[in-house]
Amino acid sequence: MTTSGAETPGPQVDGPLLPGYGQTSLADLSESLLTSLGVPGGGNPLGLASASRVCVLLVDGLGWDLLRSHRSGAPFLWGLTETGCWLTAGFPATTVTSLGSLGTARPPGQHGLLGYQVRVPDTGQLLNALRWDKAVDPVRWQPGPTIFERAAAAGIAAIRVAAGAFRQSGLSVAAMRGADYRAAETPGALVASTAAALAAERRALTLVYTGDLDATGHAWGCASPAWRFQLGHVDRLAEQLAGALPTGTALYVTADHGMVDVPPGHRTDADAVAELRAGVALLGGEGRARHVYAQPGAAADALAAWRAVLGDSAWVVSRDEAVDAGWFGPVDSRSAARIGDVVAAARGLSAVVATQAEPRESALVGMHGSLTPAEQRVPLLSCVA
Numbered sequence: 001m002t003t004s005g006a007e008t009p010g011p012q013v014d015g016p017l018l019p020g021y022g023q024t025s026l027a028d029l030s031e032s033l034l035t036s037l038g039v040p041g042g043g044n045p046l047g048l049a050s051a052s053r054v055c056v057l058l059v060d061g062l063g064w065d066l067l068r069s070h071r072s073g074a075p076f077l078w079g080l081t082e083t084g085c086w087l088t089a090g091f092p093a094t095t096v097t098s099l100g101s102l103g104t105a106r107p108p109g110q111h112g113l114l115g116y117q118v119r120v121p122d123t124g125q126l127l128n129a130l131r132w133d134k135a136v137d138p139v140r141w142q143p144g145p146t147i148f149e150r151a152a153a154a155g156i157a158a159i160r161v162a163a164g165a166f167r168q169s170g171l172s173v174a175a176m177r178g179a180d181y182r183a184a185e186t187p188g189a190l191v192a193s194t195a196a197a198l199a200a201e202r203r204a205l206t207l208v209y210t211g212d213l214d215a216t217g218h219a220w221g222c223a224s225p226a227w228r229f230q231l232g233h234v235d236r237l238a239e240q241l242a243g244a245l246p247t248g249t250a251l252y253v254t255a256d257h258g259m260v261d262v263p264p265g266h267r268t269d270a271d272a273v274a275e276l277r278a279g280v281a282l283l284g285g286e287g288r289a290r291h292v293y294a295q296p297g298a299a300a301d302a303l304a305a306w307r308a309v310l311g312d313s314a315w316v317v318s319r320d321e322a323v324d325a326g327w328f329g330p331v332d333s334r335s336a337a338r339i340g341d342v343v344a345a346a347r348g349l350s351a352v353v354a355t356q357a358e359p360r361e362s363a364l365v366g367m368h369g370s371l372t373p374a375e376q377r378v379p380l381l382s383c384v385a
């Protein structure tokens with residue numbers, strides 16, 4: 001019996017955690033940030049306080065659940081979780097997609113950066129969005145305005161601080177063009193460059209990116225001592241940043257996704273199970289979030305085969321089912337053509353690897369992409385310098 005007036009639905013023990021598009025997703029964070037800076041025309045779903053200078057520290061791979069379970073390893077950030085909250089990354093929970101959401105303030109189905117590897121409809125080739133492909137124009141691939149372009153148009157300095165290698169990447173151009181880019185290769189340089197850039201501006205939006213925690217988790221696992229030690233460096237970076245920013249700057253700390261470690265016994269190899277390749281033209285996405293592109297006429301058979309092989313280890317749906325369920329948010333026709341005929345989101349600790357086609361990715365210990373809380377929930381922490 002329930003004591004509340006409403007019927008209690010059956011418990012959602014193991015359902016997907018759907019991104020809170022329009023309310024509590026990374027895209028909503030960016031829209032709220034612009035509004036907090038006085039950029040007209042948008043909303044402020046997160047209710048952020050107005051500020052003249054904003055600094056966002058984006059920590060690749062820092063899931064909310066991971067952070068909450070490392071109190072002693074990250075005392076500064078853990079302390080901020082007490083007054084912070086979690087947001088949902090979006091689907092897939094991966095850097096490409098989340099940078100798209102943060103950079104455009106729109107959900108994946110609108111900005112069209114739909115995963116690590118997606119099919120380019122015009123060519124039928126896979127686009128690895130971290131490496132990019134010269135044949136794909138990043139501005140045509142994501143033609144909408146970025147938050148940096150919108151900020152600059154409103155007279156607000158738009159600044160990015162990150163490793164120089166990302167300055168001209170296809171993903172940077174697609175998701176985050178329009179910012180004044182400051183290359184900084186080390187944590188100390190990130191802090192000093194950010195502080196100096198903000199000190200020179202009266203109104204500014206600054207995004208600082210660090211990727212070492214994600215890289216450590218992929219290589220060693222997020223349950224490893226290496227990850228825990230690396231988290232300590234992130235904690236120090238955030239604390240130094242808070243101490244170095246001009247007084248009154250609003251500092252936000254967030255992430256693009258969390259992570260889970262995938263044990264060897266939880267890996268299904270798409271290059272060793274013939275049923276997973278039958279009628280399949282291209283395998284996209286990544287281990288925990290797959291886009292399966294079927295050959296013409298084979299979509300229904302591929303869907304049935306993937307469901308049969310993966311069983312309870314993944315949520316396996318058709319493109320239409322994924323769109324209707326809101327996995328990508330509202331989807332325009334340009335984006336729809338990039339989604340797999342079958343979409344498979346890993347449950348539990350499973351993954352669909354491809355040891356022949358993706359030997360490097362298939363060897364990773366930590367992975368992400370799916371709709372579990374460990375991957376979807378990312379922190380939104382804040383303090384005022």
Ligand SMILES: [Zn+2]
Pocket residue numbers: 061095214215218368
């Ligand atoms: Zn990653």
